[in-house]
Amino acid sequence: MSTTKNPPVTKNMDVTVEIIGIGHSGEGVGRINGYTLFIKGALPGEKVRAKVIKVKKNYGYGKLLDIVEKSESRTEAPCDIYNQCGGCQLQHMEYSAQLEWKRQRVINNLERIGKLVVVGEDVNLEGHLDADQSDREKLNENKGKQLNTNLPLSNGITALPTLGMDNPWNYRNKAQVPIGEHEGGLVGGFYAQGSHRIIDMDICLIQHDLNNDVIREVKNIAQQLEILAYDEVSHKGLLRHVVVKIAFHTNELMVVLVTNGERLPKQEQFITKIRDKFSQVVSICQNINTKKTNVIFGDQTRTLWGKEVIYDYIGDVKFAISARSFYQVNPVQTKILYEKALEYAGLTGEETVIDAYCGIGTISLFLAQKAKKVYGVEIVKEAIEDAKINAELNGMSNVEFEVGKAEEVIPKWKDQGIEADVIVVDPPRKGCDETLLQTIIAMKPKRVVYVSCDSATLARDLRILEDGGFKTEQVQPVDMFPHTVHVECVGYLVYQGID
Numbered sequence: 018m019s020t021t022k023n024p025p026v027t028k029n030m031d032v033t034v035e036i037i038g039i040g041h042s043g044e045g046v047g048r049i050n051g052y053t054l055f056i057k058g059a060l061p062g063e064k065v066r067a068k069v070i071k072v073k074k075n076y077g078y079g080k081l082l083d084i085v086e087k088s089e090s091r092t093e094a095p096c097d098i099y100n101q102c103g104g105c106q107l108q109h110m111e112y113s114a115q116l117e118w119k120r121q122r123v124i125n126n127l128e129r130i131g132k133l134v135v136v137g138e139d140v141n142l143e144g145h146l147d148a149d150q151s152d153r154e155k156l157n158e159n160k161g162k163q164l165n166t167n168l169p170l171s172n173g174i175t176a177l178p179t180l181g182m183d184n185p186w187n188y189r190n191k192a193q194v195p196i197g198e199h200e201g202g203l204v205g206g207f208y209a210q211g212s213h214r215i216i217d218m219d220i221c222l223i224q225h226d227l228n229n230d231v232i233r234e235v236k237n238i239a240q241q242l243e244i245l246a247y248d249e250v251s252h253k254g255l256l257r258h259v260v261v262k263i264a265f266h267t268n269e270l271m272v273v274l275v276t277n278g279e280r281l282p283k284q285e286q287f288i289t290k291i292r293d294k295f296s297q298v299v300s301i302c303q304n305i306n307t308k309k310t311n312v313i314f315g316d317q318t319r320t321l322w323g324k325e326v327i328y329d330y331i332g333d334v335k336f337a338i339s340a341r342s343f344y345q346v347n348p349v350q351t352k353i354l355y356e357k358a359l360e361y362a363g364l365t366g367e368e369t370v371i372d373a374y375c376g377i378g379t380i381s382l383f384l385a386q387k388a389k390k391v392y393g394v395e396i397v398k399e400a401i402e403d404a405k406i407n408a409e410l411n412g413m414s415n416v417e418f419e420v421g422k423a424e425e426v427i428p429k430w431k432d433q434g435i436e437a438d439v440i441v442v443d444p445p446r447k448g449c450d451e452t453l454l455q456t457i458i459a460m461k462p463k464r465v466v467y468v469s470c471d472s473a474t475l476a477r478d479l480r481i482l483e484d485g486g487f488k489t490e491q492v493q494p495v496d497m498f499p500h501t502v503h504v505e506c507v508g509y510l511v512y513q514g515i516d
């Protein structure tokens with residue numbers, strides 16, 4: 018007979034609780050008689066007073082009222098709109114503590130989800146149980162991959178300290194802000210949490226300064242030229258989004274005006290005013306999106322002035338970035354991440370490499386500098402078109418790209434006799450497809466380099482690869498998104514199976 022326990026709290030109750038972890042959205046995680054309470058703004062190690070605002074069967078939410086005992090890691094969030102925006106979740110935590118927390122989260126997932134042994138010093142930031150609990154619950158939803166926990170454990174993985182930024186601000190190279198109208202004026206910034214009300218924003222501290230300046234000026238110009246902001250309820254008005262991209266290495270800027278219609282009134286004046294203000298702007302584009310949708314871009318893009326693309330470099334590799342092409346948003350940390358991937362790939366110039374989930378081929382081209390041959394596979398056709406353009410741009414003839422699912426294309430390559438010395442994977446959050454993992458196991462490359470944006474699925478997939486004869490040597494967390502809960506990792510595996 019099952020017994021259902023009632024939550025120990027009720028709505029509006031005033032509670033005092035110790036915070037033992039950080040949840041998925043950066044909330045503090047507290048426990049009351051085993052019941053989990055998520056409290057936004059609270060930090061691990063703190064004792065806080067909170068008002069219960071939502072009660073669910075297994076967990077609830079509280080509103081922070083008072084900090085009774087303060088964490089040493091607490092700091093003043095420097096952003097004026099931090100509490101309204103939601104784009105950053107950890108500004109109230111010292112940066113060094115953010116880096117430690119990110120590493121600990123990775124370690125916990127490797128140990129608890131992957132059943133892997135992590136050796137070396139433990140950073141011991143108090144309690145992460147609940148955060149990791151929710152990682153595990155998320156994985157359970159992703160059925161189909163059963164871990165065999167009876168198999169031998171790894172002899173020990175080194176989880177290195179998170180590679181952070183010297184200056185963890187102004188790191189984003191792309192800004193995209195929705196435009197709306199408020200009290201007769203044009204506003205642009207971000208959606209208030211849980212709604213589509215646009216809050217005007219002057220400055221975003223994680224954006225490159227020039228992106229902030231351009232966005233502010235484009236709003237002013239649109240207002241002066243009486244361009245109407247788009248209203249998503251009535252589906253009327255013109256200007257939907259302003260997107261600005263800056264190439265950190267060349268300082269080239271692209272401005273994209275996303276409009277609900279083809280005609281841009283006073284187009285020439287618009288262009289002249291932008292150019293007069295910013296000499297770095299080399300490309301002004303219009304993207305037409307007339308659909309009733311939350312998706313930012315429509316299918317049609319035209320260049321209003323200047324070039325179709327801007328150029329940037331990651332290390333020595335040059336990339337062409339168009340209005341719609343994907344490009345990593347933190348180029349400084351991308352270089353660090355890719356250098357680690359390159360180090361783990363251990364290339365001497367003789368190796369054949371497969372880059373699975375290759376996107377626009379950034380990793381493939383980075384590795385192609387040191388490999389004999391690189392094969393890249395990616396599901397999005399446009400990304401592969403960009404990858405081919407970028408290979409040509411760099412005069413690289415030792416790379417081949419194919420559109421398709423990694424789990425279908427790589428087994429085909431295997432059947433065609435392609436043998437990889439190194440396989441690199443950089444899957445989306447849900448991790449690698451099971452068929453792909455089994456193909457990697459069957460192909461027995463000397464090394465696997467696993468780039469991951471979700472350490473929970475990374476841990477699950479490492480377990481499968483370990484069971485198939487690979488040994489995970491190292492996992493390197495890299496902070497691509499300071500002040501947010503996200504953490505990127507690179508895992509290094511070597512084949513140890515017996516043939």
Ligand SMILES: C[S@@+](CC[C@H](N)C(=O)[O-])C[C@H]1O[C@@H](n2cnc3c(N)ncnc32)[C@H](O)[C@@H]1O
Nearest residue numbers: 374375376379395396397421422423443444445
């Ligand atoms: C995390 S991104 C990696 C992108 C790329 N490595 C980079 O650094 O720019 C994951 C990529 O996997 C692609 N993708 C998703 N499912 C896929 C599949 N089954 N097969 C191949 N590519 C896939 C996505 O379109 C996306 O470009």
